[in-house]
Amino acid sequence: MPVIDARHLTAISETALLTLHQRATEAARADGVIDDPMAIALRDSLGYDYHHFGRTHQATALRALAFDIASRRYLDMHPRAIVVALAEGLQTSFWRLDNGQINWLSVDLEPIVQLRQELLPSSDRLQHLAQSVLDHSWMDRVDATDGVLITAEGLFQYLERDAVFDLIATCAERFPGGRLIFDSVPRFLSTYSQRRGIRLSRQYTAPPMPFSFTAAQYDELRAIPGVRGVYEIEMPTGRGIFLARTASFVYRSRRLERFRAPTNVVEFG
Template structure:
């Protein structure tokens, strides 16, 4: 068993949720690598008081998988850049999903995460790592955009200041023409709450502040405000399990009630308020 002292809570919670979901008989995600990784960690996850049916994070992971598969189906030799990857296991899910063996993978994170990943996860000649801050844009020099670039920022941007998150989006749009970038954001109310740290601590405890979010209208305006962004797409959640995730969200797609329902779900499970895919100019 490996001690996880260097890992942030955000990485631990997402790993636990995916592994717990993958263990279920009625699982919505197949993620044996997450199970193996979780079992190798020496940590008491009970302190998070996580629900046994916390499927939102598994659905978020599936949404990112589906978007990456769509891009790789057209650009089979593309590089997937996983920003702030934490203990995600997306590479192995995609490798098992029949998208070919030509795509490359770049994991970008800070040294404690990278060191633990290198100790606990299997290596692949198609995978490489970059140990530095996402906001140090020199990592972009390591990415060849010729065969396509798909950038994931799963559970990352909300923890940045607005100028930092928007600066990252702008630089990606500039450096990777023809590429795509996917990210998720909590409800705008989360960012407003983060502006009041005392109230945040009262309501959210010691969970890290999430000062960045955008409304649906603000997201749509990225086409006009960020050079190089040619399209902004709302990504629907995959179908889940139960009356909320399987019935209400899936069957209201395209109806006026869907966005208010997504916002309500996001207020209760702040990881899935909006899933956004940006397409960059060619």
């Protein structure tokens, strides 16, 4: 891959570089929790000072694994489905999930789409659409005949609540039988990010996250017409005994629902 300058990415788009770096660093470890050689190659093909982001951790890779688990459960039942990846940034999920039959529509802003098309392998089953996910016209490009899986990884927390719920409601109306996977953050983290910012290093502070949502609020989604079911995906086992035991406790306790950052699955009826 050629080396392409990525310093033009800013604000929320820059988080695509952050999550790519986190995932690729984890994948490069001998004991890494994720197998993602495409992420390593993509990171190394971009001209960017990743030390700008500070220390790495395995949480981003574990989130990607949770999305993979939830996606495969749907694709096992609908192997020819179309996957719509909303604002997927520099994710490499297509290559981890590809069963040789799925179709993939990646919807993102022009700078991200340009990088993806320049640096990632092409496929006649992988299409890109350069526009905001809040422009619902992307739905007109979706052939739902064989099933629809919509993913929003690392997206909704950066949007306003009304925009998120309007998008979910429109998807529920347009894609009965489909499924949506999204992650979210608890209220305390959202509030902290807006008041003080989440400083990852001396050089980098993550963008504010106005939208918070946890498993304790699932009734709000169940009230949307066309939503058949809502549930949380379990957190994959991380590296290290302490982390594994702690995460298992946190993600199994109903009393801690409002404090954790869940991966959520919404089924459309």
